[in-house]
Amino acid sequence: MIVAAGVACPMQAHMAFADEAEACKAVRLSDLGWTDIALTNTTAELILGALGYEPSQTLLALNITFDSLRSGDIDVFLGNWRPVQDIDYKPYFDDGSVIPVATNLTGAKYTLAVPRYVHDAGLKSFDDLQRFADRLDHKIYGIEPGSNKPLLDMVEKKAHGLDGTWEVVESSEAAMLAQVQRAVETNAWIVFLGWQPHPMNVTMDMAYLAGGDAEFGPDFGGATVRTIVRKGYPEQCPNVTKLFNNLVFDIDYENAGMNMIMTDGLEAGDAAIKMLKANPQKLDAWLKDVQTLDGKPGLAAVKAELDIQ
The missing domain is CATH 3.40.190.100 (Glycine betaine-binding periplasmic protein; domain 2)
Incomplete structure (x- = not known):
């Protein structure tokens, strides 16, 4: 088959996607042991899992989180509280070790x-x-x-x-x-x-x-809270980055979900799925232009996998 210059054949495009998908299948998140991050991380885990990815959380101290992002051992951190961390961890932002992709909470x-x-x-x-x-x-x-x-x-x-x-x-x-x-x-x-x-x-x-x-x-x-990723991640894993760019919470949502964990005694996963089912409209925004790992529409896949109407 002859392919015109500058035009990728379907087989080439599929191979490139497969390479990216394999490299990005494991999504490594930092967990500080904070209840708010337990809720937001687990919400992200549920969505990523339904999209076909293999997310995981690692319990780390805050300073180790920034070191792990710099070394490439962690991909994503949803707990960049500003302005405090921007001051304390300024060198990591200055040298490009960490990349902000979204403000996931305001009014903190x-x-x-x-x-x-x-x-x-x-x-x-x-x-x-x-x-x-x-x-x-x-x-x-x-x-x-x-x-x-x-x-x-x-x-x-x-x-x-x-x-x-x-x-x-x-x-x-x-x-x-x-x-x-x-x-x-x-x-x-x-x-x-x-x-x-x-x-x-x-x-x-x-x-x-x-x-x-x-x-x-x-x-x-x-304060505001940002999602940050390791250097190079947006270029390597644009689909996952798009999800985290969209994944924005609010005070009422987090307070309600955290209260389920701390007061009602629910596991983080149970609280996260309960909040998702009570607020299905949030998935419309969170999954805008997001695909599954194998390139299918993300919103329909997540709603089907998580049984959300």
């Missing part, structure tokens, strides 16, 4: 918080921390190592008038929230890292501290 926040009774008693700002150091046992409760850098830097620099006696307690989201719950049960004083979306905003009477602009940005740590 991320800063220090206290139970309402502590706020009402006078701890309303970062600048009030030192005044109540003894009542707080000189401790600030954070989450997993790698995610508390603004707090560690704040304590090291003795910002906001802090003396040298403060400790940032690093553990995990679940362990931190358990500590907060124990404190609330006895009206003990505690200051911790809080954020939205998260069921803590619904299940707990809490307040965010003012004055943390230098550490977390203005508007009580007002």
Whole structure:
């Protein structure tokens, strides 16, 4: 068969697609152990699996996530909270190790918080921390190592008038929230890292501290969340990248899904599929111009595989 210059024959096109499909079949996502990422990652996993891909999640600390994106060991991360991570991990963006592909959430926040009774008693700002150091046992409760850098830097620099006696307690989201719950049960004083979306905003009477602009940005740590991928991924795997470009959530959706996991005790997969079935219209936008692994229309395939009407 003779093929005109510049025109790919069907066999060549199929071989090129097959090569790309094989290289992109495994989609490796980072999981930080955060409930919001458990929901969004698992939602992505369900959709990717229905499209014929083989997604997987690996539990990593935040700093290891960025290192793994740089080394090519992880493909996708849905938890790039801005502006905090853009400051802390600026070199990775500057050298092109990570590529933003979408803002997947707006209206988020991320800063220090206290139970309402502590706020009402006078701890309303970062600048009030030192005044109540003894009542707080000189401790600030954070989450997993790698995610508390603004707090560690704040304590090291003795910002906001802090003396040298403060400790940032690093553990995990679940362990931190358990500590907060124990404190609330006895009206003990505690200051911790809080954020939205998260069921803590619904299940707990809490307040965010003012004055943390230098550490977390203005508007009580007002934030957006981006999806980032490793260098070269958009060119190598354009179909998967298109899905992640489309995969945009909202505060109400994430709060509802996370509440199913944390309050109702559902597994992340069960919560994700329940949210998808309750909001089938989201798939129309998420799967626009997205195909299955073997090149068929993605929306119909996903709805059929997941039994979504």
